[in-house]
Amino acid sequence: MLSRRSLIIHLSTTALVGALATHARSAAAADKTVKVGINLPFTGADAHDAELIKDGALLAIDEANAQGGVAGYKIEVLLLDDGTATAGQYDPAQAATNARKMVADKEVVAAIGPQMSGSGKAMSPILSQGDLATITPSSTNPDITDPKFAGQYRPKGKPIYFRTVTTDAFQGPNMANYYADVLKVKSVYVLDDSGAYGVGIADTFQAQAEKRGIKVLGRDQLNPKETDYATTLTKIKSLNPDALYYGGVAQAGVKVVKQASDILPKMIKGGGDGLYGAEILRGAGFPAAEGWYATIAAPNILENPEAAPVIDRFAKKYGQQPENYSITAYDAALVVLDAIKRVAASGKEVTREAVRDAMQTARVKSIQGEITFDENGDLQNRVISVFRIVKDDKYPPEDVLHQYKYLGVAPQSS
Amino acid sequence: MNRGAPAVSEYGVLLQQVINGLSLGAMYALLALGFTLVYGILELINFAHFNVFMVSSFVGMWALQLLGISGQGQVLTGFALAGALVFAFVATMLAGGVLGVAIERLSLRPLRGVPGTAAMITTIGVSYILFNIILLTVGAGSENYPNPLPVVRWQFGEVTLELKTLLIWGVATVLMIALHLFVNRTRLGKAMRATAQDAEAAQMMGVDVDRVVVTAFFLGSALAGAAALIFGLYYNYTSFIIGYTAGLRAFTAAVLGGIGSVPGAMVGGVLIGLIETLGGQLIAVRWTDVIIFSILILVLVFVPTGLFGRAVPTKS
Numbered sequence: 107m108l109s110r111r112s113l114i115i116h117l118s119t120t121a122l123v124g125a126l127a128t129h130a131r132s133a134a135a136a137d138k139t140v141k142v143g144i145n146l147p148f149t150g151a152d153a154h155d156a157e158l159i160k161d162g163a164l165l166a167i168d169e170a171n172a173q174g175g176v177a178g179y180k181i182e183v184l185l186l187d188d189g190t191a192t193a194g195q196y197d198p199a200q201a202a203t204n205a206r207k208m209v210a211d212k213e214v215v216a217a218i219g220p221q222m223s224g225s226g227k228a229m230s231p232i233l234s235q236g237d238l239a240t241i242t243p244s245s246t247n248p249d250i251t252d253p254k255f256a257g258q259y260r261p262k263g264k265p266i267y268f269r270t271v272t273t274d275a276f277q278g279p280n281m282a283n284y285y286a287d288v289l290k291v292k293s294v295y296v297l298d299d300s301g302a303y304g305v306g307i308a309d310t311f312q313a314q315a316e317k318r319g320i321k322v323l324g325r326d327q328l329n330p331k332e333t334d335y336a337t338t339l340t341k342i343k344s345l346n347p348d349a350l351y352y353g354g355v356a357q358a359g360v361k362v363v364k365q366a367s368d369i370l371p372k373m374i375k376g377g378g379d380g381l382y383g384a385e386i387l388r389g390a391g392f393p394a395a396e397g398w399y400a401t402i403a404a405p406n407i408l409e410n411p412e413a414a415p416v417i418d419r420f421a422k423k424y425g426q427q428p429e430n431y432s433i434t435a436y437d438a439a440l441v442v443l444d445a446i447k448r449v450a451a452s453g454k455e456v457t458r459e460a461v462r463d464a465m466q467t468a469r470v471k472s473i474q475g476e477i478t479f480d481e482n483g484d485l486q487n488r489v490i491s492v493f494r495i496v497k498d499d500k501y502p503p504e505d506v507l508h509q510y511k512y513l514g515v516a517p518q519s520s
Numbered sequence: 521m522n523r524g525a526p527a528v529s530e531y532g533v534l535l536q537q538v539i540n541g542l543s544l545g546a547m548y549a550l551l552a553l554g555f556t557l558v559y560g561i562l563e564l565i566n567f568a569h570f571n572v573f574m575v576s577s578f579v580g581m582w583a584l585q586l587l588g589i590s591g592q593g594q595v596l597t598g599f600a601l602a603g604a605l606v607f608a609f610v611a612t613m614l615a616g617g618v619l620g621v622a623i624e625r626l627s628l629r630p631l632r633g634v635p636g637t638a639a640m641i642t643t644i645g646v647s648y649i650l651f652n653i654i655l656l657t658v659g660a661g662s663e664n665y666p667n668p669l670p671v672v673r674w675q676f677g678e679v680t681l682e683l684k685t686l687l688i689w690g691v692a693t694v695l696m697i698a699l700h701l702f703v704n705r706t707r708l709g710k711a712m713r714a715t716a717q718d719a720e721a722a723q724m725m726g727v728d729v730d731r732v733v734v735t736a737f738f739l740g741s742a743l744a745g746a747a748a749l750i751f752g753l754y755y756n757y758t759s760f761i762i763g764y765t766a767g768l769r770a771f772t773a774a775v776l777g778g779i780g781s782v783p784g785a786m787v788g789g790v791l792i793g794l795i796e797t798l799g800g801q802l803i804a805v806r807w808t809d810v811i812i813f814s815i816l817i818l819v820l821v822f823v824p825t826g827l828f829g830r831a832v833p834t835k836s
């Protein structure tokens with residue numbers, strides 16, 4: 107509840123901002139609230155990056171609330187954790203439970219998350235049944251939005267899984283192109299971490315690598331709870347490929363990075379956005395992480411001069427530097443806020459169905475460019491950025507912004 | 521059309537996997553001894569052992585950090601290295617041992633004599649408590665384990681041997697010989713063997729059974745501590761989650777070797793390590809658990825007491 111005093115402040119700021127006629131009546135409604143669900147894995151191996159993503163989304167929401175809310179609505183956040191101690195990372199079963207919680211809460215009109223595709227696969231059928239749209243700042247598995255699997259992931263028909271990143275339909279293949287064109291790789295060994303994201307991105311990478319004439323010398327699946335990957339890495343060493351590609355997230359990732367630096371010190375090593383983040387820098391550390399390639403399924407937003415004010419506000423508020431997926435999370439929140447605003451402005455009731463429809467037609471200005479979605483909810487801007495971990499001693503070793511050196515955009519397949 | 525010619529021959533890679541397997545096996549063996557010592561005396565499967573191992577790895581990390589070592593950047597040599605390692609081993613093993621004794625004293629001794637599975641279930645509960653204490657206090661991330669060992673590699677033909685591998689083998693061998701001597705050459709060891717054979721009779725002969733039990737927990741948990749520090753130094757990694765996989769493999773090793781048998785745990789550990797790496801090389805790592813447990817079941821079908829197990833007269 108708002109206290110009387112904050113109500114007055116709200117009223118006055120809303121009155122100032124909402125000088126437009128359409129906003130005049132919203133002053134009376136300033137204490138109306140809607141909720142946005144946020145589901146991220148705060149427990150387990152990805153907790154650190156989940157925090158950075160959450161902070162990005164909260165920054166946008168807090169800023170909107172500080173300006174009197176969105177079209178008279180104050181935005182509340184329902185924060186849920188899909189990481190569990192048993193899984194040690196994101197847990198699809200917990201993600202499904204959280205999706206049910208969001209659907210059951212009538213005030214929740216939209217959601218942000220999840221971070222991980224494995225969770226996304228578990229959540230999307232439930233969200234579809236509940237007509238609740240979510241927007242993910244980082245999960246890239248293409249199946250979730252692929253019309254081929256619509257019966258499975260959106261049984262009710264309409265897209266409910268939007269993204270502010272593109273998918274592994276581009277992330278894996280474009281990195282394969284980068285391996286072939288830029289790194290001149292002729293043979294590769296492919297690993298994945300058995301998760302939905304890891305298997306998917308490794309598959310798409312492998313398919314494109316073969317198409318480009320890179321010889322795939324083998325493929326192995328790692329158990330992320332296992333510690334010893336020396337067996338697999340020794341096998342790879344004996345086959346002597348030019349490069350290694352790892353599809354997967356941090357839990358197995360940090361161990362692959364560490365042990366590969368011992369066993370395969372000179373090989374070209376790379377992966378997807380599962381290898382981009384503070385958890386890799388923190389868990390694997392230097393010198394092990396040095397030289398690894400990683401991609402993200404978005405432009406390198408942090409390098410864009412337009413991002414500077416957001417980065418500043420982020421750093422001031424949370425005491426650490428954002429990573430690119432903090433900004434895609436910020437953008438995801440902007441899309442949700444914009445949808446709520448347009449629904450309210452059209453005079454309709456702010457329901458989750460209305461918000462979903464509004465998200466579908468979004469044209470949101472953001473730092474990464476204009477955000478628009480195709481008919482499946484996928485981002486129309488499809489850029490894969492390539493980074494390499496190169497230690498910069500001027501900055502803290504866990505500073506994603508400065509320890510991942512941006513190399514450019516990975517070549518798109520024609 | 522293989523463009524990059526294989527760097528290592530079939531034979532060389534198998535030999536390298538044997539080396540990897542022996543390192544893993546040494547860790548499993550140290551951990552398996554804790555299961556076997558306690559089982560030998562109390563006929564209790566101590567599932568808390570999984571996470572005594574995990575907690576100890578953090579203690580080892582803190583001990584090294586106390587010396588100002590963090591990450592893999594700082595390398596020590598000579599006496600400084602030896603001193604740091606001895607300090608870390610002593611601290612970790614003591615902490616592991618004390619934790620084991622505390623678990624016995626606080627949660628298991630009150631249940632002594634309670635028939636059924638109460639004690640075993642309690643150890644599962646204690647395991648979860650330890651797991652969650654670390655999760656909630658230290659956090660969920662992977663830790664970059666401090667490691668002062670210089671990276672030294674020797675190349676023997678196609679096979680690479682690392683200093684840290686030798687350290688594992690050395691520490692494990694010394695500790696296992698020490699345990700063997702303790703069990704077979706000392707009075708307390710004799711009391712342990714007597715209690716293992718028949719606790720009641722031993723008690724009647726004047727053996728202080730409580731003391732024997734405490735000793736078994738202390739020794740087993742201290743060995744878990746040593747295994748934990750070795751684990752951290754070998755992988756430069758620890759996390760709240762490491763107990764489960766390593767613990768389960770070590771437990772399997774104890775059963776394979778014959779639970780209750782000290783040499784059995786050692787041999788079982790090494791065998792599981794070798795099965796894991798050679799299975800991974802010849803088949804695929806995703807089949808590791810299937811291979812390990814298939815072999816375990818086969819062995820138990822034909823030799824129900826495990827490789828070195830003794831046929832225990834049923835105690836009633």
